[in-house]
Amino acid sequence: MKILAIDDNHDNLLTLKALLKIFMPEANLITSASAQDGIRRALLEAPDTILLDIQMPVMDGYEATRRLKGNPSTQHIPIILVTAHRTDPSGKVRGLECGADAFLSKPIDEAELVAQIRAMVRIKRSEDALRQERDSLEALVQKRTSELLLMNQVLTENLARLAENEARYTRAVRGTTDGLWDWNVVTGECYFSPRWKELLGFADDELENRVDTFYSRLHPDDMAVAQEALESHLSGKTSLDVELRLRNREGGYLRFRVRGQAEWDSLGAAVRLSGALSDVTERQLMEEQLRQSQKMEAVGQLAGGVAHDFNNILTVIAGYANMLMMDLPALGNEVRLAEQIAIATERAAELTKGLLAFSRKQPMAPQKLDLGEIVQRVETFLTRVIGEDIQLKTHLLPDSLPVWVDMGQIEQVLINLAANARDAMENGGTFTIATGLFEDDSLSAFCGPAGSYAVIIVSDNGKGMPAEISKRIFEPFFTTKEVGKGTGLGMAIVYGIVQQHRGYITVDSKPGDGTVFSIYLPLAADCAEMYQEPAVDQEPEMGTETILVAEDDPSVRNLVDMVLTKHGYQVILAENGQEVVERFTAHSSDIGLILMDIIMPRKNGIEAFAEIKKLQPEAKVLFTSGYTSDFIQSRGMEDGVELIMKPVQPAQLLRKVREVLER
Template sequence: MQQGASTGLTPGNRIQRFGAIIAVFWTLLVAYSLYWDHRQHQEDVLLLGKMQSQAFFEKDLLYRRWASRHGGVYVPVTESTQPNPYLSHIPERDITTPSGKRLTLMNPAYMTRQVFEMAQEYTGTGRGHITSLKPIRAENAPDLWEKGVLQTFERGVTEVGEIEHIDGKPYYRYMKSLFADKPCLKCHAPQGYHEGDVRGGLSVSVPLEPIYAMLAKEMRGVYINHAFIWLLGLGGIGFGTRRLGRMTTELYEQTVALEHEIVEREVAQEALQEQTIVLEEEIAERRQIEETVRLSEEKFSKSFDNAPIIMTISTFEEGRFLDVNKKFVELSGFSRQEAVGRASLELGWITPDQRQVLLTEFGEKGRTSGVELRLCSKDKKYITCRYYGELITVDGRQCLLSLAYDMTEQRAMEEQLRQAQKMEAIGQLAGGVAHDFNNVLTVIMGYCNLLQMDPTLDTHQRDEVEQIVASSEKAAQLTRGLLTFSRKEVMDFRLADLNGIVQHVQKFLARVIGEDIQLRTICNRPEITVRVDSAQIEQVLINLATNARDAMQMGGLLNIETNTLDVDDSFITTHGYGTPGRYACIAVSDSGCGMDEQTRKRIFEPFFTTKEQGKGTGLGMAIVYGIVKQHNGFITVYSEPGHGTTFRIYLPLSEGGQGPQEETGEPVVPDGGTETILVAEDEAGVRRLLDDILTQYGYQVILAEDGQEAVEKFMANRGKIHLVLMDIIMPRKSGQEAVAEIWRLQPDIKVCYASGYTADFIRNRGVDDGGIELVMKPVRPQELLWKVREILDR
């Protein structure tokens, strides 16, 4: 009651003040969340505008490159398409067909400008403009913004994008530089341009009003949600504060009434004692009181000394210890004799600043509760504690009862958690960087591999290409280092037959996968000797089989196949890891639901799982990865949704077996040809690589992105195609379905499948291998050329 009077607040008022503070904090938290959402939506506007602008730019640039590659195109002369006066120096600018139709040569810039005008006329969306600081036509002169951007291109900048207002409306304007190549010099050489010079740029303007409208609609929902959450929180805070304040007030009033009652009873007792007490009763009563005090002090002393937290009694003014408990002695390192009689500042137990904070809080509240302190032990180790203090009276002197709960271990665990979360975030960032960088390295290393196969290179040029390959491999190793998942279990490496390990674990796997899944093992070599921990390799197979079982809820086929395979530079270029040579390989294939590209990329991350909560820890595939890495091996995954999954584990052969060997000598490739080959591949990078390899060796290549387009292009070029190179699993129409239609059109056409699955697994998917050749991915240029030549020469 005295404490409440000294502060001028009743307990109920203090609860209300506390509730108001919480309400203010809640309001600030909701406001910050709303601000964050608003800022994210603003960033989304820039991102969407830039993506649309880049898409427009790449489309327009593709038109120009196509036209440039063919030296322009001939089009009929119309009122809107008149002969270009700037091409008058070209003798064949205007031609007449045998039927008498007049045609005129349209250069890339002319064509691009008409495409821009047509896009604006029919869609009314993005605006395009080809421009230059030295335009041939007045219509190509830059506006003020474009002129400034072109000037920055002269200083080395290659692209610029920002928000500008056109006719009072917001647009995202994007512009990228154009370089003069050999076909462009037909028109622009007279202007003084040389090959490789910056001669202008393509400008794209995308309206932002639709994006702003879409995001404004989303933000209205965000505002409503935040307002609802804010009001709901305020209601809860208000209800809790009123209820707690009412309970505290009632308790306070009951305490005051009890104190008054005690006072009244003491007065009545004194009056009764004055009338009835005798000397013997007074002596007995006093002895009883003394015994009660003694027992109370004994109980307090035992509780004080054996408490699991630090407890001390010290003078309030100087902080000099009067008593300390065992926990203090244990954690501080000071004995009871060293501590008692000395001040906490003198021992270095607490800093002057920390003591001043405590004294200030005692002056304001009369007590201290939940203050976090860093206390220093005798051996200069810091202890993080949560401190509580109460003022007590000892022998008529104001003293301080201090309690400190050791939070050092808790804080260390919290720091470990923060570190783990930080490392996870860094891992995600590193994964994104490594993925993008490896895309660049794949192109560099792939085409260097083609250059190494070029017999016309002299020794100096070949050395330069090898230096590029070596540097690219080092860069690839750096990116792989960002993603390394290291495990340090103790391994029992011994020479073992890989076939024997598979056969040993086969019976156990049959029980793991269940009766509705067929298990098949194929050993393609009589003996494959490896130096491994057999138990760990069995664990790998068990984890993969368990994963396959969960992917085949309606039953299916689990295939385990062993073999020895060559790992070459093409494999390393495609996957970004490995060492050339011969390896033992275990291929584990299932006919389950498969996985998409995003899931496949994260399959080996610790704690990542696609299973329901409680049905998977997310550690199974991470353990597989760690075991394979400790065996100096590597693992690949090939999967597509609805078409199953294949894991391939590569392990070094033992020294007594066929160990990894480096390739020597120059790559041997067969003679090229002039035949026409239809290539159907849905992966753009692989499609372009196949095109480059075959074209380089003289073949005529027709490309298709899926099975349906392959059938259409075969019909359009019927009688000209000599070989069909077909991926098996593609969108719209699979390779098997496309080949069936092509055979109906031309039964004797030669077909070669390309796939990342094993041959046995492909047969089990229903593809008849009779008379059909198979090229396994990743495709080595030499193997592809040999296979193509072999099939065509039959």
């Protein structure tokens, strides 16, 4: 048995040679590293079958197939195209149009390889035998005319048997990745290939070859769809191509694409129906993931759109509240009212950050931190979130788990999960947080890249969730709570934050068995030291420098003017980018710092600062913005430029101003 393998990859040829040596020792493998040389070897060696790689330089497998099938000397040699795309129907259609007889997908399965080769060899030998027999018959017809009728009868019977065998082999080869079926409408006989049964989890001898086998496993809701599609096809109105759900061995339902083609007799009555069954369950899951992603993107656009104006408003409210707190007597009732305003503003700011984190547009401040220390830091606050009737337990890995994260965002994830757990344990229970190390060399765990991950496992022993709810729990605005008790954004925000940290989150829950969330964060591999939170002075330092403030929002501009003036600074105000340039030009020798919003009318902050640097390259600038990070970057924001995001507290602003001035 001669086999010609054509592949420009030497390693692939060596692998094929090793496989054939083990599984087909009788095979004589001939190799070629290019399509041109392979065509030449096919003419010289006359192999029984050809394994032909599709992707090759100069001449690909399709063109080589076309040439081989167009040459009378090689057109009868079966060609098996080898493709790297198992589920690419367009590639298979193109291969069939070029004359290919079968397909193999990389990585090559040895059993499928052997089956394909043996089938092709059988087909070729049958075809060779048929040609030889035809030649003999033609010679006999010339010599023995008297035996014409007898020989013609024998030839007709042989051709019918060969045609039937060839058709069956061809269907089997072309459908190796699908389940094949064949139904004789007249006699009622039915055939399901072993692969058909395997797709449902059964061995070949575990399901009978009867029409009832199909209908007994069909989802009741799909019965009418299947019947309508069948009747429409048999009447010649449409092709048979329909998606149906079939029950597998475990009792669950998988989604399949059922295709078929009928044969009609001379009177137009259907006599036979044959086709294939393809598992499309995974494709359906991917489509659902795409729709989920599109929903999140839409809400993300909405969140990003309102962020700027909302952050400006929060900056003003928080600023004046903090100034009242500094001016009012420490023990007075008024200062407590101002504190409540400041607290409410902080909560609103966190909500804005959460929405932006959900949309993956929240500017992050990642630091190398120990995951266990983050849990310990937020533990006291979580106790207040879950209430006194729920016990909080932590099981932290004693070893350090360094991760690059935004501490505030990870704390918000834990707070949101704690709030959900509290609602699931109406009569009290246990809320547990554990940390661990996860290392995986495959993608099986959560469809993420292999590697080392720090893991936070958050669990409760509450009422749990059915599968249909847990599948939707991360959807924006999806909530099972009654009106007024849930926004449907809490878990969506959790999902967005984890995604922004290049991590993954999974949920495992059953009714009555509680819920477990597992969060995987990439383990930090660099040698940078762990972040230590610096001590913060109670009172910002005073200053005497002149600061040019550029802000188009009058409320924010007046607040910044008041804060800076109160702490000794001289302030020059500007309302837009053009005024910034004009005022700096007029007072360049006096100005120590430019405090400037990035997005302003007439000229944005980036453009204005570019003009100022031409006048004075050493000019110092501190940018502010309430827009999302992607919006800022689209305006040409350079790396390394000082930026403080709104909403900003007066004390935080004053410290940052002092820091930039003293550099």
